[in-house]
Amino acid sequence: MEVTFAVRHIGVEHLGIMTLVAALKRAGHSARVVPAKIRAVERCLEGVQGPRLLALSAPTLDLEHYLALARRVCTRRPGTRIILGGPHPTFAPEVIREDGVEMICRGEGEGALVELADRLQAGAAVTSVPNLWVKDDLRVHENPLRPLVEDLDRLPWPDRECFPSGETFTRGKMHVMTSRGCPHACAYCVNPALRALYGEGAPSLRQRGVDDVIEEIKAAERRRRPALVMFEDDLFAASAAWTARFLERYRAELGLPFFCYLRPEQVTPSLAADLRSAGCVTVSMGLETADEDLRRALLGRTAENRQIVQAAGVVKAAGLALEGLNIVGIPGAPPDTDLATARLNRACGVDYAAAKLLAPYPGTEVYRRAREAGELAEPFPTSGWRSSFHFADPRQRRAAENMRKLLGLAVEFPRLSPLIRLLLRVPLDRPLRPVFLLWEGYTAATRLYPLGPEGVLSGARKYAGLLRAALGRS
Numbered sequence: 432m433e434v435t436f437a438v439r440h441i442g443v444e445h446l447g448i449m450t451l452v453a454a455l456k457r458a459g460h461s462a463r464v465v466p467a468k469i470r471a472v473e474r475c476l477e478g479v480q481g482p483r484l485l486a487l488s489a490p491t492l493d494l495e496h497y498l499a500l501a502r503r504v505c506t507r508r509p510g511t512r513i514i515l516g517g518p519h520p521t522f523a524p525e526v527i528r529e530d531g532v533e534m535i536c537r538g539e540g541e542g543a544l545v546e547l548a549d550r551l552q553a554g555a556a557v558t559s560v561p562n563l564w565v566k567d568d569l570r571v572h573e574n575p576l577r578p579l580v581e582d583l584d585r586l587p588w589p590d591r592e593c594f595p596s597g598e599t600f601t602r603g604k605m606h607v608m609t610s611r612g613c614p615h616a617c618a619y620c621v622n623p624a625l626r627a628l629y630g631e632g633a634p635s636l637r638q639r640g641v642d643d644v645i646e647e648i649k650a651a652e653r654r655r656r657p658a659l660v661m662f663e664d665d666l667f668a669a670s671a672a673w674t675a676r677f678l679e680r681y682r683a684e685l686g687l688p689f690f691c692y693l694r695p696e697q698v699t700p701s702l703a704a705d706l707r708s709a710g711c712v713t714v715s716m717g718l719e720t721a722d723e724d725l726r727r728a729l730l731g732r733t734a735e736n737r738q739i740v741q742a743a744g745v746v747k748a749a750g751l752a753l754e755g756l757n758i759v760g761i762p763g764a765p766p767d768t769d770l771a772t773a774r775l776n777r778a779c780g781v782d783y784a785a786a787k788l789l790a791p792y793p794g795t796e797v798y799r800r801a802r803e804a805g806e807l808a809e810p811f812p813t814s815g816w817r818s819s820f821h822f823a824d825p826r827q828r829r830a831a832e833n834m835r836k837l838l839g840l841a842v843e844f845p846r847l848s849p850l851i852r853l854l855l856r857v858p859l860d861r862p863l864r865p866v867f868l869l870w871e872g873y874t875a876a877t878r879l880y881p882l883g884p885e886g887v888l889s890g891a892r893k894y895a896g897l898l899r900a901a902l903g904r905s
């Protein structure tokens with residue numbers, strides 16, 4: 432049978448969907464990816480022979496968009512089966528009670544979706560598929576999870592042809608994951624929640640074989656050479672022995688420029704040198720906040736500032752570009768924490784300081800605490816511009832949301848600090864969005880992602896779209 436995936440952010444390689452598509456195809460089904468707009472979805476569903484299944488992958492910020500789409504599809508194309516998977520339904524399965532959502536998938540989806548498609552094609556009942564919760568007229572069937580796929584090499588490679596443009600990569604970036612999971616316990620991340628969901632005995636980190644990853648990149652490269660390989664692993668270079676073998680092979684057989692995430696605790700001069708000689712151009716590293724107590728107690732990260740600055744120095748000394756990942760607008764943080772975070776980024780010599788607002792995503796420890804304290808914003812915002820915490824004092828909300836847009840500039844231009852301090856108090860949400868996007872786009876093109884003229888051009892198109900959206904939405 433044919434499965435229709437509707438995707439909101441069509442310009443981003445989405446490894447989850449691409450792998451699900453590949454799994455369906457391997458099992459003899461077909462799948463199409465269309466933009467998550469009612470007309471495109473209807474057109475696609477009209478052409479489907481046999482049972483119609485609409486598959487949606489929902490992070491929390493996109494939930495409202497997908498629920499609205501599901502409701503419309505239900506009304507206009509009755510009989511369409513609709514399934515929602517991804518981080519939000521995994522950790523907030525009660526979303527199944529929403530109109531339009533018949534099924535949700537919790538956790539890893541390849542086995543579940545293939546089994547669902549098999550059963551629909553055979554006209555069999557679907558209420559007992561492991562990983563799925565299924566709503567019928569009487570009740571919600573809450574099925575147990577199937578075990579995690581232990582050997583990731585058994586999964587098919589992501590289908591790189593499934594997106595409508597037919598392009599293999601977005602802006603020349605090829606996204607790859609060499610592993611799934613992470614054994615750490617950061618309070619704002621879904622990984623600890625995933626471990627709790629699967630229970631004791633489930634592996635907290637699974638790594639692919641070196642061969643499998645190298646062959647996947649080579650196969651993609653034969654179709655189109657990527658300008659940059661983006662390793663999206665939650666924890667790249669988790670094992671020293673695996674990493675040494677992998678980088679050796681990568682250097683000898685591929686040598687393509689690449690990007691990866693590291694934790695400061697992982698960085699050593701020899702790792703940095705190996706990364707560099709294998710082709711790494713940019714490392715992205717979580718600094719989080721300059722307040723060590725907050726970092727430890729509230730965010731669950733134990734690195735000290737001294738260690739972070741040292742790790743950053745090692746990365747820079749190896750000739751790699753460094754992106755600092757920061758969390759600003761932490762409710763209850765002492766005044767000036769975010770300005771101290773700007774100073775920490777300067778001490779690290781980051782090439783770009785990315786800032787996100789602390790967000791309580793379902794399943795995380797931060798969510799649990801915020802809910803208990805009655806600090807969750809109602810309704811949950813649908814864009815990353817707004818804080819998802821309830822602030823008793825609106826001035827604190829304003830300062831948090833403004834700082835998310837100004838941190839990069841505060842790091843780059845320390846002389847602006849007095850002005851930035853002032854701007855934090857002014858209601859400037861919308862005017863600051865283009866300022867933020869222009870700075871982010873500029874540093875992405877000139878410092879972090881060497882994508883060549885084609886990449887710069889399509890990056891400019893992407894940022895033009897983001898600018899339009901930022902100015903038009905709340």
Ligand code: B12
Pocket residue numbers: 440443444445446447448450451486487488489490491492493514515516517518519536538539540541543544608612619620621622663664665787788792793815
């Ligand atoms: C790469 C990445 C990005 C990339 C690309 C995102 C993308 N669309 O692919 C970029 C940088 C753009 C990004 C941005 C953001 N991200 Co992000 N990102 C990731 C990351 C590291 C990997 C995603 C991935 O490819 N995973 C691998 C695939 C195989 O897993 P998967 O997507 O979960 O899919 C599997 C299952 O969930 C399930 N499944 C998924 N969809 C469906 C659908 C159906 C129908 C079925 C049956 C099953 C199913 O089956 C899949 C295969 O097993 C994850 C962390 C993680 N490990 O997943 C965070 C993660 C998804 N991101 C997260 C967040 C918060 C964000 C941002 C909001 C950050 C910010 N403040 O700006 C933004 C906006 C996201 C958005 N609107 O889409 C959170 C989401 C939490 C939540 N509840 O929503 C995660 C989980 C990080 C975390 N540790 O908490 N992100």
Ligand code: SF4
Pocket residue numbers: 613614615616617620621622623665666694
């Ligand atoms: S934030 Fe990073 S290091 Fe922490 S648990 Fe999540 S993936 Fe692991």
